[in-house]
Structures are given as C-alpha cells and as structure tokens.
Amino acid sequence: MAARSGQGTGLRPDAARNRARILQVARERVAGGDNSLQLNVIARLAGVGVGTVYRHFPDRHALVEALSVERFRELVEQARAASSAEDALEGLRGLLRFTLDLALDDPDFATVLSSAGDARAQTSGMKAELDEAVAVLLDRARLSGAIRGGVEADDVRRLLCGVEHAVRSGEGERRELYLGVLLEGLRPPR
Structure with missing residues (x-):
C-alpha cells in the first residue's frame, strides 16, 4: 500500500491519525508519571477502540519501542x-x-x-x-x-x-x- 499519510507509514489517513493520537496519549501518560501504558486505558483516552490500539501496537513493548x-x-x-x-x-x-x-x-x-x-x-x-x-x-x-x-x-x-x-x-x-x-x-x- 502506498504511503498516503505523509509520514511514510503506508497507513490510510484515518489509521495514521489514530496511531498519532495513541502515541500522543501515551506520551502524555508517561509525562504525567504513569509508565504503566495499559493499552485499554490508552484506547479509552485516545477515543479509539482497544482493537485499534492492538492493531498498531500488539503489546506494551511495541508501544514503548514506538515512543523510543x-x-x-x-x-x-x-x-x-x-x-x-x-x-x-x-x-x-x-x-x-x-x-x-x-x-x-x-x-x-x-x-x-x-x-x-x-x-x-x-x-x-x-x-x-x-x-x-x-x-x-x-x-x-x-x-x-x-x-x-x-x-x-x-x-x-x-x-x-x-x-x-x-x-x-x-x-x-x-x-x-x-x-x-x-x-x-x-x-x-x-
């Protein structure tokens, strides 16, 4: 699939926005002192379904890698x-x-x-x-x-x-x- 999001990710624009929002919420949680990065909490705060979070980041380690x-x-x-x-x-x-x-x-x-x-x-x-x-x-x-x-x-x-x-x-x-x-x-x- 060709990159359409301008980020070189190959994601559809809505998927790229969801991914960016998930990362933003995760960064905010870490900056606020919460390093637990529970994917269900991140999903709720990002306004996306848990399945959306897991599609981008199958586990906490994958999310941490993206944040790194x-x-x-x-x-x-x-x-x-x-x-x-x-x-x-x-x-x-x-x-x-x-x-x-x-x-x-x-x-x-x-x-x-x-x-x-x-x-x-x-x-x-x-x-x-x-x-x-x-x-x-x-x-x-x-x-x-x-x-x-x-x-x-x-x-x-x-x-x-x-x-x-x-x-x-x-x-x-x-x-x-x-x-x-x-x-x-x-x-x-x-």
Whole structure:
C-alpha cells in the first residue's frame, strides 16, 4: 500500500491519525508519571477502540519501542559524532555518559535498548545504525590502543545497560564510579 499519510507509514489517513493520537496519549501518560501504558486505558483516552490500539501496537513493548524513536535518533546522532571525535577514548567516554543519562531518564528506553528482541523493524534498524557508529568508534579506540580487542558494539550496549541497572538500584550515588569501572574494563589487559 502506498504511503498516503505523509509520514511514510503506508497507513490510510484515518489509521495514521489514530496511531498519532495513541502515541500522543501515551506520551502524555508517561509525562504525567504513569509508565504503566495499559493499552485499554490508552484506547479509552485516545477515543479509539482497544482493537485499534492492538492493531498498531500488539503489546506494551511495541508501544514503548514506538515512543523510543526520538531517543534512538538522538543516540545515533551522538554515536556518529563520538565516532569522529579527535580522541576516540574521550568520544567513547562521552557517548557512554550520554547513553547512561538517556537510560536513567527513561527506564522504558533502557528496556528497549537492552532488549534482545524487537517488536518493530524500525527499532532493529536503529539498533543496527547505533551499533555501526559505535563499531567505528571502537575500531578507532582499538587502533590507538585505548581499548581491548574482541569487544563489539553490542557488548558495550549490554554492559552499559548493566551499569544503568546498578546505578538505578543504588539511587544514582555511584554513577561516575560505575561508569569508570566500565571504561577501565574496556582497556587492554595490563
């Protein structure tokens, strides 16, 4: 089906409006402090049937992925900038800090970032873009002797999600320490 909504989604205009309204209501709920994102509540508040919500977002995770698109775009842009930093290790340090801040600010985004399975092809594509930019950065850092061999972009993403979990469970007091431990662990063995 050709895209008619102007959003490149391939949805009919009424379906695109419904999807946009569902996302708007979900964003408002999250901004208001309700992260439960119960699909039946979202449907009622959006003025659509529950079946309409499930057609667009088969489960809560799919909705969370759709809400995470802007965060992923920010992160991919930051990763690309870090991959061209003059000092690769400083670029990596800045990227890790930026990513940790995003994950701590938005636990649902952290869940999507660490998830092994994606509900939407767009999420998988964004993870691939992120991993590609991080791989360039890691290659540069390896060439300069700043990090050990064998560490891939996906490893860094998962390790950082572990740091996010540790920081969150400790109420954020040891954020810099944990980030430093991660960076030290990426260095070549002595």
